[in-house]
Every structure is written in structure tokens, then in C-alpha cells.
Amino acid sequence: LGITIKDVAKRVGVTPATVSMVINNKPRISEATRNRVLEAIRELDYYPHAGARNLVLKRTSTIGVAASFFTYPFILEILTGIELELRQTEYNMVLFGTRGLAKTEDSVIHSIARERKVDGLITITLDLKENQVEDFRKNNLSIVALERDYKGVDCVVVNNEKGAFDATRHLAQLGHKRIGLVNGLVGHPGSDERQRGYERAILESGLILDKAYWRHIDNFSRKEGFEAAQDLMSVSQAPTAIFVAAGDLAALGVIQALGRMGKRVPEDVSVVGYDDIPLSEMLEPGLTTVRQPMQQIGAQAFKQLLSSIKEGTNHQPFKMVYDAELIVRQSTGPCTH
Amino acid sequence: LGITIKDVAKRVGVTPATVSMVINNKPRISEATRNRVLEAIRELDYYPHAGARNLVLKRTSTIGVAASFFTYPFILEILTGIELELRQTEYNMVLFGTRGLAKTEDSVIHSIARERKVDGLITITLDLKENQVEDFRKNNLSIVALERDYKGVDCVVVNNEKGAFDATRHLAQLGHKRIGLVNGLVGHPGSDERQRGYERAILESGLILDKAYWRHIDNFSRKEGFEAAQDLMSVSQAPTAIFVAAGDLAALGVIQALGRMGKRVPEDVSVVGYDDIPLSEMLEPGLTTVRQPMQQIGAQAFKQLLSSIKEGTNHQPFKMVYDAELIVRQSTGPCTH
DNA sequence: CTGTTAGCGCCTTCAG
DNA sequence: CTGAAGGCGCTAACAG
Numbered sequence: 001l002g003i004t005i006k007d008v009a010k011r012v013g014v015t016p017a018t019v020s021m022v023i024n025n026k027p028r029i030s031e032a033t034r035n036r037v038l039e040a041i042r043e044l045d046y047y048p049h050a051g052a053r054n055l056v057l058k059r060t061s062t063i064g065v066a067a068s069f070f071t072y073p074f075i076l077e078i079l080t081g082i083e084l085e086l087r088q089t090e091y092n093m094v095l096f097g098t099r100g101l102a103k104t105e106d107s108v109i110h111s112i113a114r115e116r117k118v119d120g121l122i123t124i125t126l127d128l129k130e131n132q133v134e135d136f137r138k139n140n141l142s143i144v145a146l147e148r149d150y151k152g153v154d155c156v157v158v159n160n161e162k163g164a165f166d167a168t169r170h171l172a173q174l175g176h177k178r179i180g181l182v183n184g185l186v187g188h189p190g191s192d193e194r195q196r197g198y199e200r201a202i203l204e205s206g207l208i209l210d211k212a213y214w215r216h217i218d219n220f221s222r223k224e225g226f227e228a229a230q231d232l233m234s235v236s237q238a239p240t241a242i243f244v245a246a247g248d249l250a251a252l253g254v255i256q257a258l259g260r261m262g263k264r265v266p267e268d269v270s271v272v273g274y275d276d277i278p279l280s281e282m283l284e285p286g287l288t289t290v291r292q293p294m295q296q297i298g299a300q301a302f303k304q305l306l307s308s309i310k311e312g313t314n315h316q317p318f319k320m321v322y323d324a325e326l327i328v329r330q331s332t333g334p335c336t337h
Numbered sequence: 338l339g340i341t342i343k344d345v346a347k348r349v350g351v352t353p354a355t356v357s358m359v360i361n362n363k364p365r366i367s368e369a370t371r372n373r374v375l376e377a378i379r380e381l382d383y384y385p386h387a388g389a390r391n392l393v394l395k396r397t398s399t400i401g402v403a404a405s406f407f408t409y410p411f412i413l414e415i416l417t418g419i420e421l422e423l424r425q426t427e428y429n430m431v432l433f434g435t436r437g438l439a440k441t442e443d444s445v446i447h448s449i450a451r452e453r454k455v456d457g458l459i460t461i462t463l464d465l466k467e468n469q470v471e472d473f474r475k476n477n478l479s480i481v482a483l484e485r486d487y488k489g490v491d492c493v494v495v496n497n498e499k500g501a502f503d504a505t506r507h508l509a510q511l512g513h514k515r516i517g518l519v520n521g522l523v524g525h526p527g528s529d530e531r532q533r534g535y536e537r538a539i540l541e542s543g544l545i546l547d548k549a550y551w552r553h554i555d556n557f558s559r560k561e562g563f564e565a566a567q568d569l570m571s572v573s574q575a576p577t578a579i580f581v582a583a584g585d586l587a588a589l590g591v592i593q594a595l596g597r598m599g600k601r602v603p604e605d606v607s608v609v610g611y612d613d614i615p616l617s618e619m620l621e622p623g624l625t626t627v628r629q630p631m632q633q634i635g636a637q638a639f640k641q642l643l644s645s646i647k648e649g650t651n652h653q654p655f656k657m658v659y660d661a662e663l664i665v666r667q668s669t670g671p672c673t674h
Numbered sequence: 675c676t677g678t679t680a681g682c683g684c685c686t687t688c689a690g
Numbered sequence: 691c692t693g694a695a696g697g698c699g700c701t702a703a704c705a706g
Contacts, residue, residue, distance in 0.1 A: 002453070002476065004699055015677050020701055028675055047451035051397060052699035055388050056682050062431070071417055071615075080408055083434055092454065094399070094431045097420055114384035116339070117429065139339060222619055256621060278408075279616065282559055282589060284596060341683055352693050357685055365691055389683035393698045 003044050011040045023048060063305060064118040066096040066108065066126055072220065073277035074247065074294060075124055078146060081298020082122065089306070094118065098126070100219075106132070113139050120305045122146060125190070128153070142308035144301045147190055154308055154318040156301045160190055163290040163324025164197025164245055167272045170288070170326055171241040172205035175335035176270060180213040180239035182228045182254060184220065184246050191216075194245040194274070213239050220246045225253025233261060233269075240335050241270040248273035248280045248289055255283075255331065266333035276327055286329030293322050340381050348377045360385060400642060401455040403433040403445065403463055409557065410614035411584065411631060412461055415483060418635020419459065426643070431455065435463065437556075443469075450476050457642045459483060462527070465490070479645035481638045484527055491645055491655040493638045497527050500627040500661025501534025501582055504609045507625070507663055508578040509542035512672035513607060517550040517576035519565045519591060521557065521583050528553075531582040531611070550576050557583045562590025570598060570606075577672050578607040585610040585617045585626055592620075592668065603670035613664055623666030630659050 005023075009016045014033060021029050022037040029037075040046075054060050065082060067075050086093055096112065098105035105126065112121060113135040120142035128145065133153055136143045145155040171179050181198050184191030202209055212235050217224035225244060232239060244251035251273030255265050263269050265285060273280060276291035304318055342360075346353045351370060358366050359374040366374075377383075391397050402419060404412050423430055433449060435442035442463065449458060450472040457479035465482065470490055473480045482492040508516050518535050521528030539546055549572050554561035562581060569576060581588035588610030592602050600606050602622060610617060613628035641655055 005701095006699080016700075017678080017702085018676060021676090024701080030675060033676080045451070047448070049699050050452040050454045051388055051392050052682095053701080054682095055392055055684095055699080056701050058682075060388060070420075071413055076408055076413070083407070083432070087434070087436075092431045092433075094429045095420070097424070099424075111384065114382070115387040117387045252619060256619070259621060282593070284593060339683095342685095343683080353684075354686085354694080355692060358692090361685080367691060370692080386683050389698095390685080391698095392683080392700095393685050395698075 002049075003046050004049065005046070008037065008040050008044060008046050011044065012036050059119050059309075060117060061090050062092045062094055062118045063302070064094055064096055064112055064121040065124065066098060066112070066121060067124040068098050068100040068105075068126065070095060070097055072247075073249070073279065074275045074292070077277065077294035078124055078298040078301075081295035081300075082302045083298075084295065085299045085302040091119075091306075110135060113141060116141075120144070120309050122301050122305055123148070137313060140313050142305055142313055144305045144308065146297060146301055149189065149319070152317050154304055156297050156304065156320045156322070158292045158297070158322045158324050160193035160324065161197040161200075163274070163292070163326070164194035164243070165201045166197075166324070166326040167243050167245075167274070167288075167290050168198045168201035169205060170328065171243060171270060171272060171332065172201060172207060174241070174270065174332060176239075176241035177207055177335070178210075178213060178237060178239040178241070179207070180215070180232045180242040182215045182217060182225060182232070182242060182244040182246050182250060185216050185218055191245070198243060198245065217246050217250060220250055222249045222253035222256075225250030226257045227253075229254040229257035230261070233258070233263070239269070240337050241272075241332070243272045245274050248275045248277045248287060251287060251289065251331075252279070252283065255287075265331050267336065270332040270335075272326075272332055280327075281329065283331075285331045288329045288332040289327055291325045291327050293325075297322060339386075340383050341386065342383070345374065345377050345381060345383050348381065349373050396646075397454060397456050398427050399429045399431055399455045400639070401431050401433055401449055401458040402461065403435060403449070403458060404461040405435050405437040405442070405463065407432060407434055409584075410586070410616065411612050411629070414614065414631035415461055415635040415638075418632035418637075419639045420635075421632065422636045422639040428456075428643075447472060450478060453478070457481070457646050459638050459642055460485070474650060477650050479642055479650055481642045481645065483634060483638055486526065486656070489654050491641055493634050493641065493657045493659070495629050495634070495659045495661050497530035497661065498534040498537075500611070500629070500663070501531035501580070502538045503534075503661070503663040504580050504582075504611070504625075504627050505535045505538035506542060507665065508580060508607060508609060508669065509538060509544060511578070511607065511669060513576075513578035514544055514672070515547075515550060515574060515576040515578070516544070517552070517569045517579040519552050519554060519562060519569070519579060519581040519583050519587055522553050522555055528582070535580060535582065554583050554587060557587055559586045559590035559593075562587030563594045564590075566591040566594035567598070570595070570600070576606070577674050578609075578669070580609045582611050585612045585614045585624060588624060588626065588668075589616070589620065592624075602668050604673065607669040607672075609669060617664075618666065620668075622668045625666045625669040626664055628662045628664045630662075634659060 005016045005019050008019045109132045122144050124146045215228040273287045273289035276289045280287040342353045342356050346356045433445050446469045459481050461483045482490050552565040610624045610626035613626045617624040
């Protein structure tokens with residue numbers, strides 16, 4: 001029950017080593033024995049034991065993908081991109097969900113590094129600590145960070161500053177003067193970049209920065225977006241447009257809150273989202289948003305990880321920056337006030 | 338670079354065997370040496386090499402999850418349920434996406450069975466062939482099928498017949514006489530069950546079955562739902578209600594098509610979906626739909642797989658049936674015709 | 675061209 | 691209570 005290389009060897013009358021060489025296409029095997037081995041393999045329906053092979057080869061043919069949650073569409077799209085590339089190789093992927101808990105994240109990352117269950121790791125929107133990066137380096141494990149730019153770590157990121165700038169300028173060009181912002185928490189790398197893009201666009205458009213129009217949310221959820229919009233629209237001189245830098249799901253919440261308040265999109269208030277998740281084009285009105293090339297990011301990350309695994313972890317840190325692209329749909333229109 | 342059990346042993350002045358016993362909490366070790374070993378482990382920050390351990394223990398501590406696509410929300414929710422349980426254990430999970438291609442599905446399943454990279458497999462909405470099941474059995478690998486009921490295979494399913502019945506009867510009770518059906522392809526187990534539930538409700542409500550009101554789609558996608566609705570509403574005596582048994586995403590497509598045609602939901606046409614994906618309650622109007630307890634299904638599947646792995650594959654086939662539950666929201670209303 | 679030997683890192687007898 | 695020996699299934703060197 002579970003046939004091994006020995007069984008094959010015995011059947012053909014050679015040693016396991018010979019069979020091994022046939023399997024791995026090593027040259028110095030005569031056609032004759034090669035064929036006999038191949039035949040025996042077929043007859044016995046033999047498959048090499050992946051684990052045993054990995055042990056001696058000192059690799060696992062597995063990569064890890066770590067993220068806080070895998071249910072957010074943005075993460076899923078990246079996952080899809082990874083999988084598309086992965087499928088071309090002999091690699092498998094195992095998922096590590098940290099559930100947003102710092103503790104589990106710490107222990108998860110640490111045990112990944114030490115138990116050597118994977119050859120490399122892709123992190124998505126995860127805040128690595130210095131010593132965690134060090135853990136990986138010590139163990140010669142490759143790592144690629146997505147949406148985060150650590151010094152000395154390979155990464156694939158999006159130009160968030162430009163994406164946010166384009167979105168905000170788009171609203172300004174439509175004549176909006178009071179442009180609200182729903183963003184992630186202050187201090188988070190991606191959020192801060194988007195904040196800068198927003199501010200630059202506001203200033204370059206000759207408008208004034210007003211914190212009263214800014215809201216910060218934690219989980220990029222629809223619910224938070226809903227609440228932020230309610231809050232935002234209750235200030236005197238409410239905004240006529242809202243840039244929801246905290247993702248399309250939150251933007252959906254904003255739109256729903258506006259609807260609940262009797263405001264129409266885009267006639268009364270324009271809304272721009274961020275990410276361009278599949279849902280966004282399904283909505284009515286279609287959501288104007290900043291597209292991140294998520295599948296490409298995932299695919300690129302995997303390619304980079306692979307080459308890092310092959311070439312070892314002592315290479316120049318690799319950094320790939322993708323441009324975010326403004327996709328104009330029906331949720332934005334000229335200012336009517 | 339990569340410290341092993343030997344390093345620990347050497348440091349303490351014992352043999353690897355002793356260290357191994359400490360790690361695995363075997364009894365016959367004196368407190369004194371146990372503590373010294375434990376301390377050395379901490380000092381050296383030693384972690385057992387998962388692969389090596391698995392090799393000798395003849396297990397992988399990994400389960401596989403196979404599905405055609407992981408981007409469909411329904412599948413994701415199940416995945417979340419699995420992960421919730423998995424996290425309590427030492428198991429990891431690796432994903433196998435078959436992309437809906439019969440060929441890749443075949444080879445993927447076969448190699449999973451033979452390379453023994455996993456201790457067991459959960460399949461989601463996958464059509465296993467007789468010989469594939471046999472492959473697993475031969476290798477003593479556990480398997481749990483979700484949304485499919487194979488003889489001799491553990492499974493977790495939903496009572497689709499009842500779910501579809503409830504949904505259809507709900508529409509009939511609202512006074513609808515012409516109730517359209519958008520379902521999966523004929524011959525697929527789940528779709529056929531839903532078809533039966535629909536037909537039974539129609540007949541028990543004193544209505545008549547009319548194939549002109551049925552459409553069948555392949556991928557449960559929004560796009561297909563959109564097209565099906567356009568098609569369905571163009572027949573003479575168009576339906577006043579549509580039961581979209583082919584999932585909530587397709588139901589969204591139906592609603593959008595209706596909107597494009599100037600029909601209002603639920604005033605002109607009522608719509609019921611299937612699954613209750615997270616999106617469904619976010620929509621306006623909220624989607625009336627048949628909820629499948631997806632996370633529970635996933636969690637239950639994992640528990641069952643675990644016990645099957647422990648107890649061996651020679652047990653009475655386990656079968657768990659969950660009830661689907663009708664969730665009434667705002668997309669259904671009384672017939673006004 | 676093929677067999678022999680050794681070892682990947684760990685665990686489980688079996689002695690002592 | 692602990693050390694020694696053997697082996698999980700495979701591959702890489704070195705002989706022959």
C-alpha cells in the first residue's frame with residue numbers, strides 16, 4: 001500500500017539509484033534499461049513520494065501566501081494571479097490567514113520561517129517586523145512583500161500616490177470644490193500614500209485642504225464606509241464628491257448611505273472608489289474607481305519569488321511598481337451646485 | 338544554517354532520541370534532562386523540520402481543497418469555514434484549482450492521490466469519477482465531498498430540493514402565477530435537485546409547469562444571469578417572478594437586466610436568488626435568497642475529514658445534510674398583475 | 675553505464 | 691531513564 005522506488009527497482013532488477021536517475025532524466029542511462037524502468041513505473045503506477053524527495057533536495061516545492069483575510073476581493077484577485085503562474089510550475093501554495101491579529105501573525109510568520117514548510121512566502125498587505133524579515137533571511141527563505149515596501153525585501157507595489165492623485169483631480173476637473181476623503185488609518189503605508197496624492201491634487205487644483213472632509217476607517221468594509229458617509233454628509237457645507245480611497249467595498253457602503261439619505265449618485269454626489277474589484281463594474285451605477293492590476297501583481301510576485309528561490313536570497317532587492325489606473329464609470333459626474 | 342535535533346542534543350549532551358522524546362512529550366524522561374533540553378531548544382530557537390517528521394510519521398499534516406475556481410463567493414465562504422477549524426489544529430491547507438477543465442481536473446486529482454502531498458482532500462462541487470475515488474481508497478487517503486453525494490464517500494450536502502421548494506412556494510404565496518426559473522445545467526446533481534423542488538412547489542401551488550419559463554446556465558455568472566433574464570422577459574406572457582436557482586451572482590445579473598428593461602424589483606418582477614453570498618444583503622434592494630450555511634459546511638467537512646484521517650478510510654460512509662433556509666429581503670413582493 | 679554507500683532530519687524499537 | 695541502531699523514500703557522490 002504505497003509503492004516506492006524500491007518496488008520499481010526490484011521489479012526491473014536494478015537499484016533504486018538507477019530508477020531515480022530515470023525519473024530525473026539524468027543522462028547516463030542506456031535506452032534499454034531506461035525503457036524497462038519506464039515500463040515498470042507504468043505497470044506499477046508508481047509516483048515518487050513528494051515529501052521524501054523534498055527532504056533530500058532541501059526544498060518543499062511549496063510557497064506560502066500570508067494575508068490577514070482571504071475573503072476580501074482585492075486579496076482574492078491577487079491570489080488568482082499567483083495561482084495562474086503557479087499552475088505552470090510544480091509548486092503548490094498554502095495559505096496562512098492571520099485574521100488581523102498581531103499575535104497570530106507573529107507566531108504564524110515565525111513558524112513558517114522555522115518549520116520550513118515552504119520555500120518562500122508572499123505577504124499581502126502585512127506589516128512585517130524587522131526580526132521577522134531577519135528570521136527569513138537567516139533561514140535562507142525568500143520573501144516577496146505585496147503592497148508594502150520594506151528595505152532589503154523584494155516587493156511589488158502600486159503607485160498609490162498617483163492613483164489617488166488622478167482620482168481626486170478627476171473630481172476637481174468635474175467642478176467639485178468640496179471633495180470628501182474616506183481613507184484607511186493614518187500611519188498605514190498605503191493609506192498615507194493615497195492621502196498625499198489626494199492632498200496634492202486638491203492643492204494643484206486650487207482648492208483648499210479641510211480636515212472636516214476626511215474620515216479614516218480600519219477594515220475597508222462596506223459597513224464602515226456606510227457610517228463614514230453618514231458622518232461626512234452631516235457637516236455643514238457637505239461635500240459634493242467623495243473619494244473612497246479605502247476600497248470599493250467601502251465605496252459601496254458610501255453609495256448606499258447616500259441613497260438612504262435621499263442623495264442620488266452621481267447627480268447629487270459623485271463617488272470614486274479604489275481597487276476595481278469585480279463587483280465594481282456590476283453595480284448600478286458602475287463605480288468610477290482606481291484600478292490596481294491585481295492579477296498582474298500576483299503573477300509578478302510569484303515570478304519574482306521563484307527567481308529569488310532559485311538564485312538565493314542574496315540578491316539586490318527587487319522592486320516592481322505598477323501604475324494604478326483611473327477607470328471612469330457612471331458614479332461620477334459634473335458638480336451641480 | 339538550519340539547526341537540527343542533533344544540534345540540540347549535542348548542546349545538552351544527550352542523543353537525538355532523547356530530544357525527540359521531549360519534543361513529543363513521551364513520558365520516560367527525567368524532569369531534569371527534560372528541562373535542560375527545553376532550555377536548549379529555546380536558546381537555539383529550534384523548530385522540528387516538518388518535512389522530516391512527516392516522512393517518518395507517514396503523514397503530511399496537510400489537507401487539500403479542490404474546486405474549479407476559488408473566486409466564486411460561495412466557494413470562498415466554504416473555504417473560510419474550513420480555515421476556521423483548521424486553525425485550531427496543526428494542519429495546513431493547500432488549494433487545487435481545476436479551472437473547470439476536465440483534463441486538468443483528472444490529472445490534478447490523480448497526482449494528489451499519488452504523490453501523497455496531503456493526508457486528505459475536500460472537494461467542492463467537483464464531479465469525481467469512479468476510478469478517482471478508487472485511487473484515493475487504494476492509497477488510504479481520506480476524502481470528503483461537498484455538494485455531491487457519491488456512494489461510499491463521506492459527504493456534506495444541502496437539502497437543495499427543499500431550498501428550491503421553499504423559494505418557489507414563497508413566490509407562489511405572494512400571488513405569482515408565472516414563475517421563471519434560471520437554473521444550472523440539466524444533469525448536474527445540485528441543479529436537478531433544485532429543479533425538482535421548484536417543480537413540486539409549482540404543482541402543489543396549483544400552478545402549471547411551463548418550460549418556456551426555464552433557462553439553464555453554465556457558470557453561475559452574473560453575465561449569464563443577465564442574458565437569461567433578457568431572454569426570459571421577451572416571451573409572451575412574461576413571468577412576474579424569477580427564481581434564480583443558479584446562485585446570487587446570476588440573480589444580480591437578472592436584476593440588472595430587469596433594470597435595463599425598465600422593470601422595477603420587486604414592484605414589477607420579484608427575484609429570489611440562491612446561496613446568500615455576502616453581497617446579497619449589501620444590494621439595494623436586499624436580495625431574497627436561499628441561504629446555504631456555507632461556513633458550517635466547510636467546518637463540518639474539515640472535522641469529518643480529520644476523523645476520517647485518524648480512524649482510517651474503512652468506516653461507514655458519513656453523510657451530513659444541512660437544511661437550506663429562505664431569507665426574505667426586499668427583492669420579492671406581492672404580484673401586482 | 676550501473677551499483678554501492680551515505681545521508682537528508684526525524685522517530686521508534688530495543689537494549690542497557 | 692537514556693543511548694544505539696535502524697529506517698521512512700529518495701538522491702548525490704563515488705566507485706566499479
